[in-house]
Amino acid sequence: xxxxxxxxxxxxxxxxxxxxxxxxxxxxxxxxxxxxxxxxxxxxxxxxxxxxxxxxxxxxxxxxxxxxxxxxxxxxxxxxxxxxxxxxxxxxxxxxxxxxxxxxxxxxxxxxxxxxxxxxxxxxxxxxxxxxxxxxxxxxxxxxxxxxxxxxxxxxxxxxxxxxxxxxxxxxxxxxxxxxxxxxxxxxxxxxxxxxxxxxxxxxxxxxxxxxxxxxxxxxxxxxxxxxxxxxxxxxxxxxxxxxxxxxxxxxxxxxxxxxxxxxxxxxxxxxxxxxxxxxxxxxxxxxxxxxxxxxxxxxxxxxxxxxxxxxxxxxxxxxxxxxxxxxxxxxxxxxxxxxxxxxxx
Amino acid sequence: xxxxxxxxxxxxxxxxxxxxxxxxxxxxxxxxxxxxxxxxxxxxxxxxxxxxxxxxxxxxxxxxxxxxxxxxxxxxxxxxxxxxxxxxxxxxxxxxxxxxxxxxxxxxxxxxxxxxxxxxxxxxxxxxxxxxxxxxxxxxxxxxxxxxxxxxxxxxxxxxxxxxxxxxxxxxxxxxxxxxxxxxxxxxxxxxxxxxxxxxxxxxxxxxxxxxxxxxxxxxxxxxxxxxxxxxxxxxxxxxxxxxxxxxxxxxxxxxxxxxxxxxxxxxxxxxxxxxxxxxxxxxxxxxxxxxxxxxxxxxxxxxxxxxxxxxxxxxxxxxxxxxxxxxxxxxxxxxxxxxxxxxxx
Numbered sequence: 001x002x003x004x005x006x007x008x009x010x011x012x013x014x015x016x017x018x019x020x021x022x023x024x025x026x027x028x029x030x031x032x033x034x035x036x037x038x039x040x041x042x043x044x045x046x047x048x049x050x051x052x053x054x055x056x057x058x059x060x061x062x063x064x065x066x067x068x069x070x071x072x073x074x075x076x077x078x079x080x081x082x083x084x085x086x087x088x089x090x091x092x093x094x095x096x097x098x099x100x101x102x103x104x105x106x107x108x109x110x111x112x113x114x115x116x117x118x119x120x121x122x123x124x125x126x127x128x129x130x131x132x133x134x135x136x137x138x139x140x141x142x143x144x145x146x147x148x149x150x151x152x153x154x155x156x157x158x159x160x161x162x163x164x165x166x167x168x169x170x171x172x173x174x175x176x177x178x179x180x181x182x183x184x185x186x187x188x189x190x191x192x193x194x195x196x197x198x199x200x201x202x203x204x205x206x207x208x209x210x211x212x213x214x215x216x217x218x219x220x221x222x223x224x225x226x227x228x229x230x231x232x233x234x235x236x237x238x239x240x241x242x243x244x245x246x247x248x249x250x251x252x253x254x255x256x257x258x259x260x261x262x263x264x265x266x267x268x269x270x271x272x273x274x275x276x277x278x279x280x281x282x283x284x285x286x287x288x289x290x291x292x293x294x295x296x297x298x299x300x301x302x303x304x305x306x307x308x309x310x311x312x313x314x315x316x317x318x319x320x321x322x323x324x325x326x327x328x329x330x331x332x333x334x335x336x337x338x339x340x341x342x343x344x345x346x
Numbered sequence: 347x348x349x350x351x352x353x354x355x356x357x358x359x360x361x362x363x364x365x366x367x368x369x370x371x372x373x374x375x376x377x378x379x380x381x382x383x384x385x386x387x388x389x390x391x392x393x394x395x396x397x398x399x400x401x402x403x404x405x406x407x408x409x410x411x412x413x414x415x416x417x418x419x420x421x422x423x424x425x426x427x428x429x430x431x432x433x434x435x436x437x438x439x440x441x442x443x444x445x446x447x448x449x450x451x452x453x454x455x456x457x458x459x460x461x462x463x464x465x466x467x468x469x470x471x472x473x474x475x476x477x478x479x480x481x482x483x484x485x486x487x488x489x490x491x492x493x494x495x496x497x498x499x500x501x502x503x504x505x506x507x508x509x510x511x512x513x514x515x516x517x518x519x520x521x522x523x524x525x526x527x528x529x530x531x532x533x534x535x536x537x538x539x540x541x542x543x544x545x546x547x548x549x550x551x552x553x554x555x556x557x558x559x560x561x562x563x564x565x566x567x568x569x570x571x572x573x574x575x576x577x578x579x580x581x582x583x584x585x586x587x588x589x590x591x592x593x594x595x596x597x598x599x600x601x602x603x604x605x606x607x608x609x610x611x612x613x614x615x616x617x618x619x620x621x622x623x624x625x626x627x628x629x630x631x632x633x634x635x636x637x638x639x640x641x642x643x644x645x646x647x648x649x650x651x652x653x654x655x656x657x658x659x660x661x662x663x664x665x666x667x668x669x670x671x672x673x674x675x676x677x678x679x680x681x682x683x684x685x686x687x688x689x690x691x692x
Binding site: 024025026027028029030031032033073074075077078081082084085088089090091092094095096098099287305306307308309310315319322325326329330334335339340341342343 | 370371372373374375376377378379380419420421423424427428430431434435436437438440441442444445446546547633634650651652653654655656657661665668669671672675676679680681685686687688689
């Protein structure tokens with residue numbers, strides 16, 4: 001498998017960073033999470049004056065064989081329809097990206113549709129038609145998984161070379177909450193029932209059916225249970241691409257903005273392979289999807305927002321960006337007690 | 347007392363607004379709080395295409411007689427020092443205002459300092475030296491309260507005339523979490539002990555002392571317990587000004603962005619006088635201050651953010667602004683299923 005060289009940020013600068021933050025004109029700690037974020041970003045960038053440059057939201061898209069079992073409210077063709085909506089600027093994440101100055105990169109990792117050549121759609125199809133149905137067989141081959149990791153990482157290298165140092169990951173793929181639930185239960189040992197939710201809007205009968213399909217899939221699984229095997233057997237191409245993208249981003253010391261349930265499970269897989277990658281992650285949003293809070297807890301992570309979003313696409317992470325920006329502006333723009341000639345009483 | 351003419355928004359447009367929101371290209375309800383905010387703003391503005399114009403953060407500042415009892419970690423002079431920091435652009439709320447395009451208005455409602463004439467500092471001193479010490483006597487007279495309400499409202503009229511339709515309220519005043527705790531316990535009947543917190547950073551002994559001072563103040567109070575009497579007896583000028591400002595904003599059908607513990611208690615008082623005013627409120631942030639969550643619960647309100655901020659100044663409400671902006675952009679910029687030619691499966 002492709003190797004990544006990921007180191008946690010050097011902590012040598014921590015005291016100086018904390019000192020700068022504590023000497024800003026505010027009661028110590030009174031900017032809460034903004035202070036913690038400023039410290040994290042300062043350590044990642046190894047500077048007392050961090051900057052956010054050229055934010056990008058990468059959306060990896062692909063179709064899932066398991067969707068044939070009716071595990072989603074929406075049929076497969078919605079994946080490609082929504083991609084057209086991305087390209088036309090009409091989707092949820094599009095206006096959020098415009099609002100916060102993100103470039104959008106849309107990557108076809110294996111959508112079940114033959115797109116014409118469209119300049120704004122990045123063609124990285126691992127396999128026509130998407131993954132296989134993991135109720136009966138592995139979703140992808142080892143070669144396909146390697147390709148997906150490489151493709152996912154390559155996109156991030158491109159972003160980096162274009163000047164990006166903060167990257168959000170989103171996804172589109174009917175059926176991918178089901179695939180994510182399988183990663184979650186296998187990689188955390190949390191019982192499947194606690195990992196399965198309504199996805200894009202199943203009713204309780206729909207959730208029960210989804211659970212039953214996934215339970216049978218788990219029973220049918222005869223792999224070795226390793227992180228890589230679980231990723232390969234149950235994953236989507238877009239999910240494996242996101243893992244590759246995240247690992248490359250950590251390797252390049254970029255800030256990783258994590259979206260919802262699916263992307264959090266990609267962090268789960270990525271961090272099982274390279275635990276140090278988690279130092280680069282900022283979790284944008286905790287949604288209502290059953291299991292999201294539990295997988296965040298498992299990772300020891302707390303998301304910035306809790307707005308009941310369940311759209312995917314990177315909407316939660318892009319929506320959280322101004323908070324990260326506030327943290328960086330805080331450490332650069334607030335005056336110190338010395339500058340402001342304020343008694344450091346508080 | 348000055349009268350306000352406040353009506354809750356007409357609900358006639360609700361079905362059309364909800365229909366527009368439900369037909370945007372996303373699973374129904376999947377943008378969570380953004381959808382609820384879009385509905386609220388659409389109703390306030392009585393339009394399917396709401397806009398946010400010229401946001402302003404008004405900071406009312408004043409000193410408190412009760413500060414002489416050592417209820418705050420910081421001495422009174424910090425109030426005027428921080429005002430200089432506002433004017434120099436170095437305070438926390440300053441960079442947040444720049445980030446989100448807010449105008450800042452700094453209002454001296456009774457700071458214990460003789461400022462020279464400074465163009466950017468709006469002089470509305472109700473009384474030199476701030477309020478009286480409510481451990482021993484009423485913080486202000488009826489005439490002073492009336493003046494504070496009028497002044498507070500007048501500032502908002504100015505904002506409105508300058509084109510503002512969304513207004514955030516912040517405060518600065520050493521001792522004002524103590525005053526807010528008194529309003530909270532008297533207006534909600536929640537026991538005082540659950541209304542008192544660390545303010546700008548008291549340790550547990552400091553909080554105990556603050557509680558004891560407030561308990562004695564409550565025992566000494568011999569007023570009639572009406573909303574107006576409680577406001578007058580324990581309030582700060584900046585708090586009463588905020589109540590006047592909020593009521594005028596509701597009268598003018600402006601969106602009210604509510605900051606932290608102190609401003610939430612101003613909504614509490616304002617909504618006891620005019621319950622309809624709450625339809626105009628968007629709660630920005632729930633802080634760690636003991637009692638903040640409880641007073642929000644009492645109001646049936648949920649704040650957009652929970653980032654552990656406890657700075658005041660309007661920092662929490664200004665920080666939350668991009669979420670409100672996201673809601674408004676959603677209803678204006680997202681394509682409908684019809685426009686996008688997406689099967690309305692989800």
